[in-house]
Amino acid sequence: MSRPQDAKRSFFPFGNPFRMISAKGTKNSPQLLLVLHAFEATLEERLKKLIPKSKDEILNLSWMTLAMQTLCESHNDIKTLITELELPVSDWDEKWIDVYFDISVKLLDICNAFSSELSRLSRGHLLLQCVLHNLGSSSSEQYVRACSSLDGWKQHIGSGNPRIDKCGSILDDLLGSLDLPKVKKSAKGKVLMQAMYGVKVQTVFVCSVFAAAFSGSTKNMSVLDVADIYSWASTFKGLQNLVNEQIRVRLSGGRFTVLNELEEVNSSLKELSPIIQGVVDTIETEPLVKIVRELGRATEKLSQGLDLLSKEVDSFFHVVLTGRNALLSNLRSGGTGIDSILEGNRDAQKVN
Template sequence: MSRPHDGHPPAFPFGNPFRMIFPRGSWLSSKLVGLLNSFEESLAERLKKLKLKDQGDVLSLSWMRLAMELLSETHADVKDLITDLQFPVADWDEKWMDVYLDNSVKLLDICLAFSSELSRINQCHLLLQCVLHVLDSSKASPSREQLSRAHSSLGDWMKQISLRNPKLENCSTILHGLHDSLHLTKVKNSAKGKVLMRALYGVKVQTIFVCSILAAAFSGSPSPLVDLHVSDKFLWTEAFNDLLANVNGVIRNPISNGNPTQLKELEVVESSVERLYAMIGSDGNGLVEEEALWNSVSDLRKKLEKLSQGSDLLSKEVEGFFQIVLIGRDALLCNLRVDDSDSDIIIDSNVEQQVVR
């Protein structure tokens, strides 16, 4: 027998969907749930875009550029969400601000390390450009002196590219520290605060994931990689877990077999350099077949151009992400200074009134 009602059908015939999103005891208006759902659905779509079509793409510059681009979009979304929530900095818990400011400094350090490594790759690129120039300077077969100079430059390149950037070592420490502090902050008596903290948690998960892979690719080491485990209560959880399974096999399998991670475009350039280096010989006096030499030079030029273009595009994305983080940090500090100034004005006004009395 059906239960009596006032003539209106129940609002949620299959149960309250809000309860599936937030734990018992929480309540959010439909507007706040809509804002959060929109944010989390967008995050889920970005994570889906990062799934690999080719198993070698994860350590490629094109995948890394896309990952940084999507990460920037998510950080920009948080800024828009705060505006839509109409949640002024004055209402932020002091602990939230401390965590946000601390994390933003760490992200800026990571960006600087990535930029430093891309700059180092570009500087090494100049050595190979020198090799190509020397070998192309004569339409005939290169002289013994030219081959010797090219061989020396190739050797210098291999030595320089094998060096490890100390700034990348710090990335591993930073990322593991961010992971250790990764938790969904509990918020009391603030519906908007709950939405904000939940959104920031999603941003932090995506940030750690993307930056750890880039750091591993740049450093050639698995140490920056972290194990991320996410609750199934988020709208982006399924997309994230699928991505994690998709990417981890590509990165962790070579590591388990004793092979280091390496940037894809850099790896193919290195192979081309090693072949040309061996072909020329230590004193430039080896027997070099002209056609084989030009084929090797042409192959190196094509691969070097792809590496250069890819690193330039990734550098722009890293710089763009750096600016987003920096602008967000400056905006928070600016708002805090305004709040402090307003407080000082109120205090001065009260003192003045007391004096007049």
């Protein structure tokens, strides 16, 4: 990992159920190994989907939407694996429950940060529509309004987002959760921990890429060192190297943003700005018509991409939130008396 962490904590809501499963020294049965291999093969296929055919396909909104889709699928697969392995939760230790609530809130927080940035970008889209609307007329007054909307877009898009700035500390906590807990007495526990590790790596990678893309900074970009013992390690390393390198190249090259759709909009605006600022009481010129047409296409592409990605981020938020609710339901039905734990996490459950 790129940043060493002091806190080594569990990442998913499954506590420490392994002490009650089987005797010390239990080895994985052939059936359990088949379950694990199938899980990891599916994980590797999802990682392969994120390897683009060309570098231009990296870090567009379609790629980010696919990345979030695969993340939702992997988290749902963990839930299914829990059911298949029949791991009970009734005897979980209070400290593990408390850790889960803490970490799951961080996942919800980072989802909220991403959603807030997508909403901010969507609000900027309204300013672009104003630019296009005002350029539909050849009057100098409309050009002045277009210039005003253009200035508003530049200010809005360059204002930054404090919630994205806070993603770094959240990612630090997620990085600190990657270490596998030692499981000595449970074959099922070992299978679950290895499966969970793969999903944890996928989660930190996707979240760090999103944070870097939205912030326009490499400081939130993580480099995860995955051991070669995992069947999906080579695929993951290739994906991570490709994506991280593109982020570095784009940011070091002076690009306005690493996101392709935003860069396309900005390129059109760069061409448009000097033209409309120099036009006074004149009809539309051919260069202006062409650039306005290109800006319209780029603006529509940006809007559609933001809408689709927002839906997938909301879906991931729902996956995490339903996991919390399912754990609460299981604990209450088991009569474990978790009121004192819940009281300490009451504020954390109120996620904006």
